[in-house]
Amino acid sequence: MFMKKLEIIFIGVVLVALLFLGNNYYSSYSFKNSDIPDSYKQRILNKEQEVLQHMQKNYGYAYKFPLIITDKFKGRLYGLTSFENGEIKIYLNKKVMQESMDYMLDSVIAHEYAHALLFKQGYLHTKDDGHSKLWQQTCIKLGGIDCQQYVDQQEVIMAKMPFQ
Ligand SMILES: [Zn+2]
Structure with missing residues (x-):
């Protein structure tokens, strides 16, 4: 028994x-x-809404940029922002999303949104790699948790995307 x-x-x-x-x-x-799971999409959309609310509060407008999730990244970049012919787009790396979703939400989305917003405001990063003091302030104003100025990533692209 x-x-x-x-x-x-x-x-x-x-x-x-x-x-x-x-x-x-x-x-x-x-x-x-x-495609990525709906739960991930929902968390990304929620975070984008948060960033937009911060933008509304701090700048008086909420400008939504195209947020594209792709697995066509080469290497380990989390995300990047491109500016081409006046068009601004944010790309997030699908390949690192599963293992780094929290980082993606807490840091990367506001980080890239800050680049995109500066592009929109006419700062085209001709004299820096994009991580200026102004960028840092913008990132913080958009609710970014990790707005490090000294990142070792080149993820501000002023031309055609390398993978398109
Ligand atoms: Zn950056």
């Missing part, structure tokens, strides 16, 4: 483990092979 009970518990544990593994496999499979 005692063995029977242990056996049942064991089978239960194995089943739970299998379900967990299966679910894990399913979510990383579906992540790689299709």
Whole structure:
């Protein structure tokens, strides 16, 4: 009787483990092979709304930039902002999203939005790499948590996107 009970518990544990593994496999499979999960999209949209609310409060307008999630990034950049013929776009790297979603939300979206907003305001970064004092202040005003001026990334692109 005692063995029977242990056996049942064991089978239960194995089943739970299998379900967990299966679910894990399913979510990383579906992540790689299709669009990003709706829950991620929702979190990104919510964060963008937050950034826009900060913009409204601090600048008196809320300008929404195209936010494009793509897996065509080369390397490990989290995101980048491009300015081409007056068109400003923000790209987020889908490939690092699953492992770095919190960083993406807390830091990257406001970081890139600050670049985009400065482009919009006519600062075209001809004399710096984009991470000026003004950029930092903008990033903070947009609610960015990690507005480091000294980032070792070149993610302000003033030309055609390298992967298009
Ligand atoms: Zn930057």
